[in-house]
Amino acid sequence: MGACHGLDVPLTFATLDCPLGRMLTGGAPKGEGLSRQFRTAWTGFAATGDPGWPAYDSLTVTTHLFDVEPSDVSDPEAASRALWGERGIALLDQGAS
Numbered sequence: 001m002g003a004c005h006g007l008d009v010p011l012t013f014a015t016l017d018c019p020l021g022r023m024l025t026g027g028a029p030k031g032e033g034l035s036r037q038f039r040t041a042w043t044g045f046a047a048t049g050d051p052g053w054p055a056y057d058s059l060t061v062t063t064h065l066f067d068v069e070p071s072d073v074s075d076p077e078a079a080s081r082a083l084w085g086e087r088g089i090a091l092l093d094q095g096a097s
Contacts, residue, residue, distance in 0.1 A: 006020070007024065008038055010024060010031075010035075011024075011031060011034055011035045011038040011039075012035075012038045012039060012042050014032075014035050014039065016031045016032070016035060034066055034067075037066050037070055038066065040052065041053075041064075051064075052064075053072050054072060060074050060075065061074065061075035061077070061078070062074055062075075063075070063076050063077075
């Protein structure tokens, strides 16, 4: 499924034993660690404004990846953005408010 709308809900609320949660994990209880990462980020952000990774910066495009070992990586979509840019598709300034 990749990244999709609603993916975070069963992970954030630790409801992996529901239809969407079972679909995301293949029915196996292997999402507890990822669920813990999501809940930690959400509650940290709600309490302090800090989810546990650097704020978005349009120069470095640092992105937090939720994974077995979570990490912050610099511009993981650089190749895709460059491909669209070559075709004249203007990029959105994600840092603008």
